[in-house]
Amino acid sequence: xxxxxxxxxxxxxxxxxxxxxxxxxxxxxxxxxxxxxxxxxxxxxxxxxxxxxxxxxxxxxxxxxxxxxxxxxxxxxxxxxxxxxxxxxxxxxxxxxxxxxxxxxxxxxxxxxxxxxxxxxxxxxxxxxxxxxxxxxxxxxxxxxxxxxxxxxxxxxxxxxxxxxxxxxxxxxxxxxxxxxxxxxxxxxxxxxxxxxxxxxxxxxxxxxxxxxxxxxxxxxxxxxxxxxxxxxxxxxxxxxxxxxxxxxxxxxxxxxxxxxxxxxxxxxxxxxxxxxxxxxxxxxxxxxxxxxxxxxxxxxxxxxxxxxxxxxxxxxxxxxxxxxxxxxxxxxxxxxxxxxxxxxxxxxxxxxxxxxxxxxxxxxxxxxxxxxxxxxxxxxxxxxxxxxxxxxxxxxxxxxxxxxxxxxxxxxxxxxxxxxxxxxxxxxxxxxxxxxxxxxxxx
Numbered sequence: 289x290x291x292x293x294x295x296x297x298x299x300x301x302x303x304x305x306x307x308x309x310x311x312x313x314x315x316x317x318x319x320x321x322x323x324x325x326x327x328x329x330x331x332x333x334x335x336x337x338x339x340x341x342x343x344x345x346x347x348x349x350x351x352x353x354x355x356x357x358x359x360x361x362x363x364x365x366x367x368x369x370x371x372x373x374x375x376x377x378x379x380x381x382x383x384x385x386x387x388x389x390x391x392x393x394x395x396x397x398x399x400x401x402x403x404x405x406x407x408x409x410x411x412x413x414x415x416x417x418x419x420x421x422x423x424x425x426x427x428x429x430x431x432x433x434x435x436x437x438x439x440x441x442x443x444x445x446x447x448x449x450x451x452x453x454x455x456x457x458x459x460x461x462x463x464x465x466x467x468x469x470x471x472x473x474x475x476x477x478x479x480x481x482x483x484x485x486x487x488x489x490x491x492x493x494x495x496x497x498x499x500x501x502x503x504x505x506x507x508x509x510x511x512x513x514x515x516x517x518x519x520x521x522x523x524x525x526x527x528x529x530x531x532x533x534x535x536x537x538x539x540x541x542x543x544x545x546x547x548x549x550x551x552x553x554x555x556x557x558x559x560x561x562x563x564x565x566x567x568x569x570x571x572x573x574x575x576x577x578x579x580x581x582x583x584x585x586x587x588x589x590x591x592x593x594x595x596x597x598x599x600x601x602x603x604x605x606x607x608x609x610x611x612x613x614x615x616x617x618x619x620x621x622x623x624x625x626x627x628x629x630x631x632x633x634x635x636x637x638x639x640x641x642x643x644x645x646x647x648x649x650x651x652x653x654x655x656x657x658x659x660x661x662x663x664x665x666x667x668x669x670x671x672x673x674x675x676x677x678x679x680x681x682x683x684x685x686x687x688x689x690x691x692x693x694x695x696x697x698x699x700x701x702x703x704x705x706x707x708x709x710x711x712x713x714x715x716x717x718x719x720x721x722x723x724x725x726x727x728x729x730x731x732x
Contacts, residue, residue, distance in 0.1 A: 328612075329605070331725045335598045336616070338575040338582040338713045338721055341644050342566040343589035349434035349548030351704035352405075354518075355587065356418065356552070357454070357508035358500040359410040363624065363710055364585055365558035369508045372440050373550040374427035374495040375520055375539035376486040386537060387485065389478050389524070396523040396534065398471030400464040400496075403517025404456040407510030409706050410628045412454040414506035419446040420464060423495040427549055434551035436587060436703070442497040454509045461517065475522055478537075489539070496520075507628075508587075508706050513550055515540035554587035554706060563590065569644050575713025575721075581621060582721075584635070584698055585708035591698040592711055593644065594677075599684050602727060609729040611685070614678035616659075618697075619719040620671060624710035632707055635659030635673055635697045639680065642692040650695070652679045659697060670719065673697075673711075677723070 348355075355369035377386030400420060421442040429438065450464050474493060477483045483492055512518050515538075522537040542549045558564050562578045565571065572593060575582045582592040594616065602609065620631055637657045638646045650657040657676060663669035680695060699707050714721045 325730055327607075327729045329727045329729060331602075331727060332722050334596065334601065334723055334725060336714055336721060336723050337595045337597060338618075338711065339572040339593045339595075340563065340566065340575075340578065340583045340590060341569060341572045341593055342563075343591060343644075344569045345435035345437050346554075346587070346589055346703045347433050348436050348438075348554070348587075348703050349429065349551040351552070352513055353407060353510040353704045354498075354513060354550060354552050355508055355510055355554060355704065355706065356498050356500065357410075357416050357506060358502075358504040359507055360505045361410075361556075361708070363561060363583060364556045364563065364588065364590070364708060365561050367508065367554070367556045367585075367588065367706055368500060368502075369552050369554045369587065369706065370439075370500065371498040371511065371550070371552045372423065372427060372434075372438075372495065373498075373513075373541050374423075374490070375493065376489060376542050377537065377539055378515065378543075387478055387483060389475070389537065390526050391479050393479065393524045393526045393535070395468070395472050395475045396525055397468065398466040398475075398520070398522050400466055400520050401518060402462045402464070402498075403512040403514065404454075404459065404461060405510045405512040405517070406456050407705065408454060408456045408507050409509075410507040412456070412507045412509070414504075415451050415453055416504050416506045416509075417449055417451045417501035418462075418464065419449045419499045419501065420466075421446050421497040421499060422493060423497055426490055426494045429548050432548070434548050436552070436554045436589065438551060439553055440495075440497065442499075446499075447496075454507055456509055462511075466520070471522060475524070475537075508554075510704070513541050513543075515543050552704075556585065556588040556590075566590070572644070575711075576715055578713070580713040580716040582618075582711045582713055583708070584711070585706065586699040586702045587704075587706040590708070591696050593640065593694050593696055595694040596681060596684065596723065599681055602685065602725075605727070605729060607729040608731045609727050611678050611682050612726040612728050613676065614681045614726070615724045616673075616675040616677050616721070617724065618659075618673045618675070618721045619712045619716075620673065621710040621712055622671075624708075625671075629708065631661055631664070631671070631709065632699055633661050634700060635675070635709075636700055636702070637675060637677075638696050638698075639693055640696045644696070646696065647693070650677075650680055652676065672719075678725075681723075681725070 354371040358368040424441040520539040659675040
């Protein structure tokens, strides 16, 4: 008896490794193994339910990028990103103190340089308008974090505005000329020792807000927070110095503090879409009530929830069994994929509780579980996301007491992109979302 159990366990272990590497045995459903009481069954009829919900908030002050722009989307409505940032001066490499500007120095010009970080989404062939505003309050969060829903008070009249074509690959930065009068006022206060340090600067210029035009319909792009890429630069000259020698004073996003000093606000005005009712995190929209579709969008907080309501019906199968593998297959809606809205190669997977709050990441072996896009390079293949969920289903089979935990699917870089995915639900006539379970039965 001990030898028989050991043989079964060895077989299951070997088969599980084979399944994980993609080498699924070519067995007919229900076929018996020779000289063994183990039977392998492949099931794809267990119920699953997809629904969409929206996270109340996402931490965007932890992002290394600042999002800016606006576009209108068929599925998510009007999507807009605005950036907020604090500026300080830093000591230069040659140890020149930034606020030690000679009293006879003359300001030549001022420019805001926003370094592209190569990220963009939607149509960059359409112009955007960037409006640069002075903040009226310091960049200090109430709860040590700024979220995608956070805002700060700013002067309603912009310092300047610029209409431009985003060129995140052809150019390294966006150059915005700042009115001379605005720059001169700050420059003079530094010369006259009214601004001697960063705290004095905050009192005079708490920061900047970068807002898109409310009628723009183009793209959202990423700007770098790195001090070598993004800065407010004062060009000045000193009488008596070499004619071709121009000095600069750079105000940058503080690179050394652990406190939030910059963030982006990202919102989707989805009132006129099927997602309009998702205003609280606990509210869900079942795919069957959304044209058999489910939705994901980074930045704005939309995510897809997956539940397996009758997973314990596996116990109705005679004999003792175990899950060898479980693969969730979901097809992106073909009509939603364009050159401007490409699919990501993978999806993040986490476990959420009954209130749709993430409780933990899903781990298998030494790594995190990810959903993987397959079939994209095949000429006539079906493009799918495949998600290995065997670990989670095995937990659901044995958990005591029972919980209403579920899985949530969302994009990577959820706090610093606006990529979206439209998924076909479990009742879709083209391709229904499904779970394929390989189940080994022994001791019938």
